[in-house]
Amino acid sequence: MGVFRLVIAGVGGQGTLLASRLIAQSSIDAGLPVKIGETYGMAQRGGPVMGHILIGEGAESPQIRPGEADALIGFELGEAVRRGVTYLKEGGLALVNTRKFPPLEVISGMMEYPSEDSLLSLLGEVTSDIVKFDATAIAEEAGDAIATNMVMLGAIVESGKLPFCEDVVTAVLRRSVRATYLETNLKAFTMGKTAYGDSSK
């Protein structure tokens, strides 16, 4: 099999790194080599973050070339579109959390947050396989907005794109997440799977 390439985009504090690590640990458990490249620079809470995940034999650097990602997990609307148009291959899967996390430019009134339609139409120039939902609202329904990452993880698992099965991921989840948060996280994971099913129809 070839290399599976996944880009994760979001902002600091959204739990993107934990999602990356759970996917990477699942790869190891499935016997597949894995690399995660992170860029966070000076990003603190609220700054842009991006992860590249490469699973399988044959990838050396932890960087995905523009236009070569098989899938994108976008934790935040604007960041999903920013990274998606650069990295997604034509027709690649874009999972988009439609929740907006306004940056300073918007807060201080220098700019407006662009509309969802205008942003997604640009992403549409790269792929028509866009699956979108308000993952943060789903996480809140599951018990905590911080479980947004579990909703997105459930959705990517349900898409069937990852080169390993759901059981591997849930086993990693069960042993990596603290007991007090496990129930909420599993619930969010399951709701993410459902959201993918409902939104991709």
Place this chain on the structure above:
Amino acid sequence: MSVHPVVIDEPGKKVLLMGNEAIARGAVEAGAAVATAYPGTPSSEIGNTLSRVSDAAGLYFEWSVNEKIAFEVAYGASLCGQRSLVAMKHVGLNVALDVLNPVSLRGVNGGLVFVSTDDPSQHSSRTEQDNRWLAKQNCIPVLEPSSPQEAKDFTRYAFELSERVKLPVMIRTVTRLSHMRSDVDLGPIERLGRTPEFDWEGFSYRVAGFEKLFRRHGERHEKLDRVQAEFEGADFNQLKLDGSEKVGIIGVGFAFTYVLDAIRKLGVESEVAYMKLATPHPLPTEKIARMLDGVEILLVVEEVDPFVEMHVKSLAKTIASSATILGRETGDLPREGELSPSILDSALGGLLGISVDRVDRSGVEEKVGELLFDRMLTLCSGCPHRASIHALKKAVRNVKGDLMSVVVNGDIGCYGLAHAPPMSFEDTYFCMGASIGVSQGMERVGVDTIAWIGDGTFFHSGIPSLLNAVYNGLPLKIVVADNGTVAMTGFQPTPQSGKTATGKPAKKVMIEDIARTLGVDSVEVVDPYDLEAVQCAFERMLEAEGVAMVISRRACSMEAVRAMRPDKPVPYVVDAELCTGCRICLSQFGCPALAWNEESGKAWVDSAICTGCGVCAQVCPFGAIRLEGS
């Protein structure tokens, strides 16, 4: 919780490690007894990891006050036969440079390994310096790993090498490697159990005699010759050369990953000779000479400077090779900035005359660029620095009439973001502690200044600088933005924290005590969450005659919220009746927890990220922001 992977004693087990964690694991496997560091991106996770596992690993770890001290502490342990590690970001080595030469000249006893994490493209640094030059200048062997697996393996090997040849050894990583994660096969953990003893014969003037120990430059060269011989035959310097290739590539350390990716993408495995070079200093010259003999064109691929390229050119002249040597110096690769797979695709394609399939998204990227914000860096919600800057601006306006009447010399840390809108009240920052030093030169020639420095940076290198101002009689104005932690690099403790790197109780050393002892004329400690109080303190500072300091003290809001868990802070809310929609809270203060409701034309507070600091309620001229439920 489960055991940290860095201390799992199961040789052969595959675990997910970050490059920096792998270095920590390498030190644990090598049986290091002492490890020291000063935090700085992209190196901090080495120390973060060791601070967590030190007890389990049986090693001593400390966050030293600065890099020079970190190096000296590690060296002291080495002189007594213990293996020791010291880690820092690239610019940290500038601070430690004073001790580097004597250490390499005098040599080590127990293995001494230091890590320099270089930062191509300055993801989180003010410079893009290449520390291999400093290693060369000081006759120090350098190992450059290309993966977390090698980061671990090379660190372990570096200890053995250092101890055998009695030289310190440098591990050079780059940001991409330090921050990447990958599967790593664990090795066995050595339990050395050495009894520490100072090597009197090797290092004591009293015992061995001054003459024997003093001039050792020749001996250092001989040591380096032995290292070179070892590197020549080492299997981590891999050469693939069939003899039929016209083009050769040397990929140094992590940059080799781009080389191999490009070779595979272009499908030119049989057409190019290549070398994976792990030792930029000293170079395995015989191996490189074989490559130079075999090819017509040799491309050298390395991060930051053309360090290996220049040395290969020198070697080519020595052996009268006719090969053309290309790289960053010749401009065949970019002269600055980080490399990438795409850059290598183009460079290699160009050399071989192959056109490269490249996805061009510039059209749609441009449209996104026009529509979408950049997401500017800003201070966190509830950050006490934002309150300090807000009050400082008001104080300067009141006392001096004009915000441009002073040059604000900032320093290194989160508070360095004071230059960013909407605060926009900082003019310079250069290097650790420079706010106090540079301000003195400006004041000396008659330009008014404010030195704006954080607590961690003050301890690192602000103290001698402050002493200089007092001694030389300069009425400096200094604001210490004291949030009780080295926040930007991951909340490491400071000498004021009352606890060590490993969470053990420590003596609290307070900045105000230091300042008063040094002879600062006026020292005030205030809480920036009380805007009026801190503004008044700043005004008194600006009007003071002598050296004046205000310590604006309040815990980092991220730390405070974390300490509260599982409780959450009580957020503030906007009273829509009272909000006039003036946007002052947004345009002048700009806390990320504040937002604007387009429909109602009023501000609102995002309760999910509001830390309940209440400063915005003091900023609002209409009293429209209040504590929830009040």
